[in-house]
Amino acid sequence: MTSITRIKLSTMMFLEFFVWGAWFVTLGTFLGSNLKATELETASVFSTQSFGAIIAPFIIGLIADKYFNAERILGVLHLIGAFLMYQMYHSDNVGAFYPYVLTYMIAFMPTLALVNSVSFRQMTNPEKEFSVIRVWGTIGWIVAGLSISYIFHWDSAQSIGEGLLRNTFMMAGVASLILGIYSFLLPKTPPVKQQDKSSSVSDILGLDAIKLLKNKDFLIFFISSILICIPLAFYYQNANPFLTSVGLDNPTGKMTIGQISEVMFLLLLPVFFSRFGFKKTILVGMLAWAVRYLLFAYGNANELSFMLIIGIALHGICYDFFFVSGQIYTDARAGEKYKSSAQGLVTLATYGVGMLIGFWVAGFVSEYYRGAGTESFWQSVWLVPAGIAGVVALLFVLFFKDRPVPVDAATDKPYGIESERQELTSLP
Template identity: 70%
Template sequence: MNTTTRVKLSAMMFLEFFIWGSWFVTLGTFLDKNLSASGSETAAVFSTQSWGAIIAPFIIGLIADRFFNAEKILGVLHIVGAVLMYQMYNATEVSVFYPYVLGYMILFMPTLALVNSVSFNQMKDAEKEFSTIRFWGTIGWIVAGLCISYLFLWDSKTGLESGLLKNTFLMAGIASLVLGLMSFALPATPPKVAKGEKIKLSDILGLDALSLLKDRNFAVFFISAILICIPLAFYYQNAHPFLSSIGVNEPTGKMAIGQVSEALFLLLIPVFFKRFGFKVTILVGMIAWAVRYALFAYGNAGELSFMLLIGIALHGVCYDFFFVSGQIYTNSRAGDKYKSAAQGLITLATYGVGMLIGFEVAGMITDSYKLADGSIDWKMVWIIPAGIALVVFLLFSVFFNDKSKPESVLDAA
C-alpha cells in the first residue's frame, strides 16, 4: 500500500469514528438535559442503533455489493447524514428528534462495514495492515471526546446549563460532510457481486451460518453474546448521564480513557488466547462487566472517584476480551464456507437483537429507580446489570466446554 492510499484510509477511519464519538457518548445526557427525555424515551432513541444494525445488511447486500462502488455509497450516506445531523441539532423535543436519529442510524451503521470494505480492498496482507488503519478510528473517537470536554467545554456544568451539548451534533455534521466529500476521492472499491448474479436473503442476513448452532458450545456462546449485550447497553445509555449527574468534571474526556484501554487490551488478546485459552479469556471479559458496574455503584465524584476511573478503564477488558475474542472464535468455528455469514449473524444477534433488548431493559430500570425529586438511584441502576453479567458469567462457565487448543483458534483467525 502506497503512502497516499494509507493516509486517505487513515483519515477515513479517523473521521468515521470521530463522527460517532462526537455525539453518541453524550447522547444520554443531551436527551436528559436538553430534551427532558424519560428513561423509556432515551431507550427508544438508543435503540435506533440496533435498528440500524438490523437494516444495514440489506443496504450492503442489496445495494453496495451489487450496483455501486463502496466509496461512492459511503460518500452519499455521509452527506445525507450531515443533513440529518443538522436537523438533530435543531430539534427541541424528543418526538421531533427521534425520526431524524432513526434515519441517521439506518444510514450510519452500514458505513461501518463500508469503511472496512474500502480498506480491505487496498490491502495485500489485511492481518498486518488493517490494525494500523483501524487504529486511527480509535484515535478519532478519543479526539472527539477531548474536544467536547477540554476544548469546547460543552459538558461542563455551565455548558450543560446553557444547553451547549447540542453543538455535538453540529460538530458531527460538519465532520460527516467532510468525510462524505472526501469519500469520492478514496480508492475505487467496485461491487463484489457480478451483474446478473443472484443474492439470497439467507446470504445477506448470514442465516446459512445457523447450522453452526448445532455445535452445543457455539450455541452457548451465541446465547451468551446476546445476553451480555444487556449490561453493555446500560453503559452506552447511562454512563455519561450518570457521571454528569453525580458531578464528575469533563465526563466525556474521562470516558475517552475507555477507548485508550480498548486499544491497549486489543494487543493482549493473542497473549491471553495462547496462555489461557478462549474460555478463560471470554470469562475475564464477562466478569469485568460485573466488576465495572460494582465500581460504578459504589464510587462517587469525591474521594472514591478512582473507582469510577477504574470502571471506565475496564472498557478495554469488557469489550475486547468478549466481543473481539468472540469474533475470532466465530471465525475459527465457521470454516471457509461460512466465515462472512457467521460474522454477519453474530453482528445481527449482538448489535441488533441483543442491544435492542438491552436498551429497552436499561430504560425500564432507569425509570423504575427515578426518585420523587427527579434524581435517579444510580446504585441500583448499576447493581442490576452487574448481576446480569454475573449470571451470564456463571452460565457460560458451566455450559461452555470447548476443548480445542488455543493455538487452533488463533490459526483459524
C-alpha cells in the same frame, strides 16, 4: 498491504468513530437536560441504534456482498448522515428529534460493518493487521470526547444549561460530510464474484450468513453476544448522565480514559490470541463488565472517585476483549463468501437485538428506581447489569469450546491449508 492503503484505512477508522463519539457519548445527558426526556423516552431514542443494527445485515447482504462496492455505499450513507445530523441539531423536543435519529441510525449502523469489510478485504493476516488499523477508530473517539470537554466545554454545567451541548451534533455532521466524500478515495472493494449467478431471496438479502449458526460454537458466541450487550446498553445510556449527576468534572473528557485503555489493549490482542485463545480472551472481556459496574455502584466523585476512574478505564478490556475479538473470530470462521454478511450478522446480534433489549431494560430499571425514590438510585441501577454480566460469563464458560483449527462455520469443516492437511492425514 502498502503504506498508502494502511494510511487510508486508518483515516477511515478515525473519522468513522469520531463521528460516533462526537454525539453519542453525551446523548443521554442531552436528552435529559435539554429535551427534558423521561427515562423511557431516553430508552426509546437509544433503541434507534438497535433498529439500525437489526436492518444493517440486510443492507450489507443486499448491497455490499452482491452488487456495489462497499466503499461507495459507505460514502453515500455518511453523506445522508451529515444532513440528518444537521436536522437533529435544530430539533427542540423529543418528538421532533426522534424521526431524525431513527433515520440516522438506520444509515449509520451498516457503516460499522462496511468499514470492517473494506479493511479485511485488504488484509492477508487480519489477526495481526486489523488491530493496528482499528486502533485509529478508538483515537477518533478519544479526540471527539476531549474536544467536547477540554476545548469547547460543552458538557460543563453552565454550557448544558445554555443548551450548548447540541453543538455536538453539528460537529458530528461536519465530520460525517468529510468521511462521506473521503470514502470514494478508499481502496476499491467490489462484491465477491460468485460462480452461481442464480440467487434465492435469502441469498440476495445476505441471510446465507445465518448458516454460520449451524456451528455450535459460533451459535454460543452469537447468543452470548446478544446477552452481554444488555449490560453494555446500561453503559451507553447511563454512564455520562451518571458521571454528570454525581459531580465528576469534565465527564465526557474523563470517559475517554476508557478509549485510551482501549488503544493499549487493542494492541495487546494478538498476544492474548496466541497465548490464551479466543475463549479466555472473550471471557476476560465479559468479567470486566461485571467488575466495572460494581465499581460504579460503590464509587463516588469525592474520596472514592478513583473507583469511577478505574471503572471507566476498564472499557479497554470490556470492549476489545469481547467485541473486537468477536469481529476477528467471525472473520476467521465465516469463509470468503460470507465475510461481509457475517459481520452484519454480528452487528445484528450485538448492536441490534442485544442492545435493543438492553436499552429498554435500562430504561425500565431506571424508571423503576427513580419512581421508587430510592436514595441509592445509581447504586441500584448499576448492580443490575453487574449481575447480568456475571451470569453470561458463567454460561459462556460452561458451553463454549474454543477450537484452534480454522473452521468454516457454514459447513463445520476446516478450510484452507488445514482442511487439505486433515483430509490427507485421514486417508487410509
